[in-house]
């Protein structure tokens with residue numbers, strides 16, 4: 700696994716969030732995050748980061764992150780922590796407790 704080296708450039712984003720926006724046809728056995736509302740949650744998170752003036756955070760849409768059954772899911776780097784973001788309230792908790800306070804939202808973390 701790659702690790703950061705002392706002479707690597709500083710992180711460009713303090714937290715880089717990838718929210719799965721993959722959409723599959725209805726009835727697909729794996730389902731998809733988009734059908735569980737991930738696009739709205741991503742947009743909400745983006746707007747909240749702006750409103751709250753949180754610097755150094757980037758919220759991006761990702762393709763399938765291959766944890767479809769557990770979604771809607773997101774992964775935060777550089778921590779490599781995964782969350783199930785299934786509501787605006789969940790997004791707020793991750794914003795406030797993880798990104799601002801530097802803690803973790805254990806109840807929403809994926810194993």
Ligand code: FES
Pocket residue numbers: 719720721722730731732733762763764765766767768770771772
């Ligand atoms: S559809 Fe979201 S992780 Fe695969």
